[in-house]
């Protein structure tokens with residue numbers, strides 16, 4: 001590759017992120033002439049169930065307050081699925097899903113029930129995991145008229161069982177891992193047959209949770225290469241860069257325009273990797289913590305490249 005590749009990976013986790021954040025992101029991408037990869041949660045917005053994590057997960061409340069989550073997500077989202085009924089996410093906005101694709105972006109599946117996956121995946125049976133994929137795939141297909149070709153696990157969380165179910169879906173690639181090179185993960189003795197393209201860069205929310213306040217420094221960290229000539233996969237969230245931190249995204253897109261980075265969709269990157277002279281190899285991964293984030297994520301066993309540039 002002559003120039004270094006950069007992929008913009010947008011996760012859409014909530015009803016309001018879909019309704020309000022996605023149109024803002026689309027406008028920004030259009031203004032800068034770049035195409036991104038959107039991974040959509042299609043099912044119920046149970047974001048409010050995160051509240052119950054306060055009782056179960058050390059560090060969650062601190063993260064929520066440090067990142068200004070109530071301001072970032074709004075109380076309606078925080079209460080969604082608990083005190084207020086859960087609203088559907090992408091399944092409720094078929095025209096907007098089609099608009100994403102019509103404007104040249106790539107669309108993949110993030111989840112059916114994002115919160116359920118994040119909180120209870122390790123307790124789901126293979127049949128229940130299959131059902132999570134099936135419900136999201138059915139909604140995707142109903143709206144876009146084709147089968148999904150890629151998925152990205154909620155919160156970069158996966159188990160040997162979920163990878164095994166995923167392998168039966170016939171995907172072009174998945175993006176479930178934080179850090180490290182593209183490859184075929186081995187987790188808990190299971191070797192997955194689906195190509196993984198990891199997210200290589202930190203999320204803005206993680207940098208903020210770590211106490212970084214200067215958005216210029218955050219932008220610099222988000223685009224800092226993790227390894228020579230390795231493609232950058234930049235995580236964005238409809239609720240964050242499509243919301244309160246929209247100016248951060250505009251600045252980030254300016255930086256990308258001024259750099260030697262060439263913006264590709266993840267699907268384009270996957271196609272390049274599959275046709276490269278050296279095929280992607282296996283990658284030993286395990287669930288481990290990442291700075292600035294509560295909960296464990298799937299990452300290379302030796303932490304290769306994970307969140308370097310975060311400054312911790």
Ligand SMILES: [Zn+2]
Pocket residue numbers: 011012013110114154155
């Ligand atoms: Zn997500």
